[in-house]
Amino acid sequence: MKTTLVHEVRAVKSKKELANLIKAQRISEKVLRYIVAELYTGITEIKIVNKIKKSFIKYGAPILSFPPIVAFGKNSANIHHEPNKTKLKVGDTVMFDIGTSVNHYCSDMTRTYFWGKPNSRQKKVYLDVLKAQELAVRKLEKGERRAWIIDKTARDFIVKKYKNNPASRRRSNASRGGFSHGLGHGVGTVIHEWPNFKPKSPDIIPAGCVMTVEPGIYLKGFGGVRIEDMYLITKKGVQCLTKPPKSLKDAILK
Numbered sequence: 001m002k003t004t005l006v007h008e009v010r011a012v013k014s015k016k017e018l019a020n021l022i023k024a025q026r027i028s029e030k031v032l033r034y035i036v037a038e039l040y041t042g043i044t045e046i047k048i049v050n051k052i053k054k055s056f057i058k059y060g061a062p063i064l065s066f067p068p069i070v071a072f073g074k075n076s077a078n079i080h081h082e083p084n085k086t087k088l089k090v091g092d093t094v095m096f097d098i099g100t101s102v103n104h105y106c107s108d109m110t111r112t113y114f115w116g117k118p119n120s121r122q123k124k125v126y127l128d129v130l131k132a133q134e135l136a137v138r139k140l141e142k143g144e145r146r147a148w149i150i151d152k153t154a155r156d157f158i159v160k161k162y163k164n165n166p167a168s169r170r171r172s173n174a175s176r177g178g179f180s181h182g183l184g185h186g187v188g189t190v191i192h193e194w195p196n197f198k199p200k201s202p203d204i205i206p207a208g209c210v211m212t213v214e215p216g217i218y219l220k221g222f223g224g225v226r227i228e229d230m231y232l233i234t235k236k237g238v239q240c241l242t243k244p245p246k247s248l249k250d251a252i253l254k
């Protein structure tokens with residue numbers, strides 16, 4: 001017999017744990033649908049956050065896995081943005097990153113929308129994020145389980161396209177292209193748990209764990225796009241646990 005570590009055991013979810021996590025996600029999806037319908041030109045980020053919180057209470061999941069992120073326009077370029085009195089304008093990018101918990105099991109989801117017809121740059125950035133996510137997920141589907149390779153697959157695609165964009169310059173090489181965070185993380189009783197999709201991650205992703213895949217492109221002074229879904233890692237592939245549609249067409253709200 002060999003020893004193991006608690007984070008490795010915790011990563012692999014039982015049916016019951018998974019059911020709680022999925023329930024939390026379904027509630028987030030209801031909240032997302034409601035909140036998208038509540039948008040109007042001139043509403044502030046803070047008002048939307050308050051509506052999100054009320055809505056989670058209404059749907060019976062008041063213990064959030066993290067404070068909701070709502071970012072309009074340029075604010076979406078800041079991954080640490082704290083919602084404020086910024087008002088929604090036509091042409092804005094709108095980013096929601098929300099999650100709640102059911103019986104201590106967390107959910108995590110990001111959707112990015114456009115309030116009005118997006119310009120060509122907004123469209124391009126959106127499609128590039130979607131493509132980066134697709135490439136990483138395809139690797140998982142094919143059975144790749146080395147976390148750093150999954151991260152690299154999405155990151156290389158983004159960095160190649162955006163490394164010369166002055167708005168995306170960062171100090172470290174890996175965050176060039178304005179992709180300044182890991183591609184994803186395990187989700188469970190805490191919102192960020194082992195394992196991690198990161199450039200130098202030594203982690204091997206076990207079957208039975210739930211991972212986010214959340215590439216993003218953040219251009220200072222312009223805005224950002226992040227798309228985040230949760231995936232159950234299975235023996236041979238993956239199963240997407242996040243339902244809201246995410247094609248470019250679905251992302252255009254007005």
Ligand SMILES: [Mn+2]
Pocket residue numbers: 108109212214228
């Ligand atoms: Mn996340």
